[in-house]
Amino acid sequence: MLMRPKTAEKVAQTIIWSVSILVVLLLFFIVSFILIKGVPTLTWDFLTQNPTQSGRSGGILSTIVSTLMVTLVAILVATPFGVGTAFYLTEFTYESKVTKIIRFSAESLAAIPSIVYGLFGFIFFVIYLKLGWSILSGGLTMAVMILPTIIRTSEEAILSVPRAYREVSFSLGGNKWQTITRAVLPSAFPGITAGIILGIGRCVAETAAVILTAGSSLHMPESLFDPSRTMAVHFYILAREGISMERAYGTATLLIIIILGINLTANMLVNRFIAKTR
Amino acid sequence: MNLKKDKMLRLGFFLVALSTLSALAIITIFIFVEGVPLINKVGLVKFIFGMKWAPSQGLYGIFPMIVGTVTVTFGAALIGVPVALCVSIFLTEFAPKKIRTFMRSAIQLLAGIPSVVYGFWGLTFIVPFIRDYLGGPGLSILAGSLILAIMILPTIISITEVSLLSLPSLYKQGSLALGATHWQTIYHVLIPSAKSGIMAAIILGIGRAIGETMAVIMVLGNAVALPNSILDPARTLTTNIGIEMGYASGAHQQALFATGIVLLVMIMMLNSIAQFIVRKR
Incomplete structure (x- = not known):
């Protein structure tokens, strides 16, 4: 100095x-x-037409639908488990060995690289459970991957609900279930939703785990058991193999716009939540 | 009656909460069951320290990729950590409120951008830049480190920011009251007090760099050889899996799962260290 x-x-x-x-x-x-x-x-045709000639021409409709379906499966599976775990950690138990193990597991899941999730999803869902490369395999793999995000944000949301809410509910004769669903959940709801929305963002952006589990078929998926190609995977293949740079940029632009929209929505919810609880 | 119901409810939620532990267990078991037979066949030492990766000849040595992972990650940390610390200090100590809010959203966007987009940007911007001005093929360890340095910023910044914000305001007030300047307070009081949180942030950032795949695939060149300089191409553990899983089968596929085991063990060790540091406080 x-x-x-x-x-x-x-x-x-x-x-x-x-x-x-x-x-x-x-x-x-x-x-x-x-x-x-x-x-x-990003024209209307680009968004509403299916890709042709392996993406060299046409739009990206089937990849948008695939992304939506994979994300929907992931959210529908991860939300009950994530929110349930958060409620268990905050409302049902004191800090103990058990909560430590559960927290450690969640943090570890958050740290595992996406390519390892890809390996796991491939060997477990695609091969072992015989789901094949499919929307279901991709969605379930993503569900495990976003579980920690949902747990962490839900836990924060639940913890910031004032204690008095629970006390009032109990003093009025409410049981645990009524207290959770009618006193705690409504005021924690925006925070929990913000966590789910961030989970959606991760599903939309993910490539490595999805390409190994949902595959890369450009056909419009007709059921959960069909293979599919999400937007991020489509962008990767277009850019890496130099199929169509124009369409690669278009797909990436849509991805960035979606992520931006997701972040803004999540922030708005969190801000409203903070304003409400203070 | 009510008590019994509550107990059932508690059990239900407990079972749901076990999902994290079961998921972790299933992931670990399935990756190990697929990968361990190959490691046994090749021999652990030969697998980890083997210099040659040639699946068509049955040679599975991943040492060049371990070196690749370590150098790319080290480079990323070298560039990314100081930048992230500056931004965290800026956010907590210097930024006016409006700029802070704006900057937090910017960093959130940085965290949300798909890794393939970073890779693509690196490929069309950083790689040609390195090739033209610094030499070599451009696809290089340096390009990988630069991209990863950007990608680990949000992780390090958000955790560092939280640990700086959670310091009691008395620390700062006390130091300022003793006549220290703002920077002296930051450097001698705030940063040392938040040391464990910052360490954990850096370790988790390093973990992200080790685990990143798609961005690195696009800018690293993916050659399986020991790199001689940071301008040489290299291959990491993650990209080895990402590139070859598409067409591998049989022993080759098992070898990729074995690569996954090494990756998983590295990440778990880092994660345990980070959690240990945080908990110890």
Whole structure:
């Protein structure tokens, strides 16, 4: 510390401000780089027509439908388990060995790389349970993957519901189930929904785990047992194999717009939730 | 009557909560059952320290990929950690409220962008840049590290921010009252007090870098050889699985699951260390 404190203060402030501004500029650069080339491709036809010639021409409708279906399966499966686990951890037990193990499992699930989820989903759902490359295999794999996200956000939402709500419910003769469903759940609901929405975001963005479990068929899926190709996988294949850069940019643009919309919705819900509980 | 009902309810929720543990167990068991036979056949030492990966000749050595993973991750941490720390300090200490809110959403977007998009951006922007100005094929460890450095920012920033925010405000007030400057307070009081949270943030960020696949596949060149410089292409454990799972079968496929075991063990160790640091506080 040879620098005079006041000089050090100036230097540190300058570095921290400039690095932070650079990070934001970098994000803008990445996003606009995709959007500038992709937005012109995003026409009504592009969104409503099926891809033809393995994506060289046509639109991306079947990949949009596949993404929706995989995400829907994942959310429908992960939500009850995630929210249930969060309720168990917050409402039914004190901190103990058991909660420690459950928390450790959730944190570990959050840390496992997506490609390992892909391996697992492939050997377990596709091969062992004989579901084949299908929407169901992809959706179930994603369900396990987003479970920790839903648990963590639901837990936070439940914990921030004031204690008094529960006490009032119990004092009025409500039992545990009534207290949870009628006193705690309604006020924790926006927070829980925000967690589910973030889970949707992860499903939409995921590539490695989905390509190994849902496959990469471009056909319009007709049932949960059909193989399919999600938008992120489609983008990857288009870009990597150089099939159609124009359509790759278009797909990426739609992905970024969806993620942006998801983040904004989740933030709005969380803010409303905070405003309500304070 | 009510008490009995509550007990049943509790049991129900307990069973639901066991889903995390069962999922973790099933994932581990299935990956190990698929991969261990091959490791036994090749020999653990030969598998991990083997220099040659040639599935068509039955050679399964993943040492070059371990080196690839470690160097790319180290590079990412070297670039990403200081940047992330600056941004976290900016968010908690310097940013005016409006800028802070805006910047949090920006970082959230950074976390949400699909990894393939980062890879594509790297491929069309960073890779040619390296090739033209620094030499080599462009597809390189440096390109991988740069992309990963950006991708681990949100993880490190959000955890560091939380641990800085959770410090008692008395620490800061006390230091300022003693006449320390704002930066002296940050550097000598706040950062040391949040040390364990910051360490955990860095470890989890490193875990993300190790586990990232799709972005790295697109910019790393994927050559299975020991790299000599950061401008050389390389292959990581994750990309090895990502590239070859598409067409592998038999022993080759088992070898990819065995690669997954090594990856899983590395991640679990890092994760346990991070959780240990956080809990110890």
